[in-house]
Amino acid sequence: MxxxxxxxxxxxxxxxxxxxxxxxxxxxxxxxxxxxxxxxxxxxxxxxxxxxxxxxxxxxxxxxxxxxxxxxxxxxxxxxxxxxxxxxxxxxxxxxxxxxxxxxxxxxxxxxxxxxxxxxxxxxxxxxxxxxxxxxxxxxxxxTKFVPSMEAIIAENTELGNKLLVHQIANYRYVVTGHEAIAIVDLKSKSCSFRVFDVDKIPCPHAMAVLRCQYGEDYGRRIYEYSCLYYTVxxxxxxxxxxxxxxxxxxxxxxxxxxLERKISPPFVEPSKQNAAIAMQYSTTNVLAMKNSATNVLAVKIQHLM
The missing domain is CATH 3.30.420 (Nucleotidyltransferase; domain 5)
Structure with a gap:
């Protein structure tokens, strides 16, 4: 959870x-x-x-x-x-x-x-x-390896990441540019300056672009290694x-x-609430009685007409 x-x-x-x-x-x-x-x-x-x-x-x-x-x-x-x-x-x-x-x-x-x-x-x-x-x-x-909602997010982030430009600045550290924004991704710490990767524990579009640059054709498999096991099926x-x-x-x-030997009293009920509950019960009973009475009268009238 x-x-x-x-x-x-x-x-x-x-x-x-x-x-x-x-x-x-x-x-x-x-x-x-x-x-x-x-x-x-x-x-x-x-x-x-x-x-x-x-x-x-x-x-x-x-x-x-x-x-x-x-x-x-x-x-x-x-x-x-x-x-x-x-x-x-x-x-x-x-x-x-x-x-x-x-x-x-x-x-x-x-x-x-x-x-x-x-x-x-x-x-x-x-x-x-x-x-x-x-x-x-x-x-x-x-x-699937991950639950459906996460597989959908992976597919979406992968597609967005394919449109970003990446260049390496240090071991496992990259600068990602695109959509008039610049992000710094560190694969070793599994973090991105936009913080989505850090919080969601699944590669964001910036991280997807970096994984593609770091691992080439094998990066699809690596996505799961950089994601939290919490999302697995x-x-x-x-x-x-x-x-x-x-x-x-x-x-x-x-x-x-x-x-077993402890004496437990019933919960305290304020008199006003208790009276209200009794009044409601009494009112409901009267309504049902009136409905039954009306039904009986109607039945008698119908029988008389027949």
Missing amino acids: RKVIAVDGIFLKSRYGGVLLSAIAQDAENHIFPVAFCIVDSECDASYKYFFEKMRSFVLDTPELCIISNRHPSIGKMVSVVFPSAHYGYCMRYNIMMINITELINAVLLDERKFPITALFDVINKQFAEIFHERRMIFLDIG DTYIMAYVEEIKPVPSEDSWQVPIEI
């Missing part, structure tokens, strides 16, 4: 409310990849600290990791506590990712946001188990190789005795 994780909270609509926290990354095909889900009472320091501490058990805290979110103060605060080596911020890239994430989560949980917690997670489990299987199977016999399939198994039945759970 790309080492960029977007964090967001979605309000639930059940009787007890709550917030579904989600951490989402993207795979090499720009598909949304679920990292973690958690339900909490509200978005606050304690909630995000707990969420990130659980994530820390399988997400490494490294300088390469970047966590992005909206401007909720608790997220940035707790990222600095639990993931001190990671970068944190909010930016335009976040907005692009969050639009996709929100659309996906809302589509998956359009009605289920009203469900109890166990039912909600059963839906999440089922939906992503199907997605994982589909993505795992679709690339098994694809026949094998790496993509490995990301989805783990199966998402259903939660076993409750009678098979091994729960510690101290948990």
